[in-house]
Amino acid sequence: DAGVIQSPRHEVTEMGQEVTLRCKPISGHNSLFWYRQTMMRGLELLIYFNNNVPIDDSGMPEDRFSAKMPNASFSTLKIQPSEPRDSAVYFCASSTDRHSPLHFGNGTRLTVT
């Protein structure tokens, strides 16, 4: 079990650029979550997929953010255009069902200058 794999681990970009974060969930897990962690706001759920379908995207901050899950083994979170206030650690997590814990990746630390 390789765990949830996120890439890149670190991303530094300039304001206005497009940023794409990637996630490979654990094989067999049918739920995938994107979280954002900042000092000010803590851990925020951005979007939740079940069987590749977005179930709840109410946490997505604004239209600049979009997420896709084209298949069971891959998801992306895109920010276009990026802004300095998007700087945070973005986590991907996956799970099998509501009784099961979330398995988190090691996160992508995004810095927008």
Place this chain on the structure above:
Amino acid sequence: AQSVTQLGSHVSVSEGALVLLRCNYSSSVPPYLFWYVQYPNQGLQLLLKYTSAATLVKGINGFEAEFKKSETSFHLTKPSAHMSDAAEYFCAVGNNNAGNMLTFGGGTRLMVKP
């Protein structure tokens, strides 16, 4: 609706002392409760979970938590702190109406003094 409150964003204990991290939850239906730990530059890892079996739940690294329905609490304890326990700890709640979604508390940073 569900929510989690962790009392104390920072807790400091001496090595060998009791660790007590507080978590209170709100849930309109029977909850599932989790404690996660986050070490620097890593994702969250599961410490333990409660899913309506025994009310006293034992987790990894000597941690345990007790579900108290009357107090809507799920406090995390460890009898004797170790330097390696220094990390951030998150309580989370889920329920049958929330699908697989968990609501996380704000986290408590545990510091262990030598």
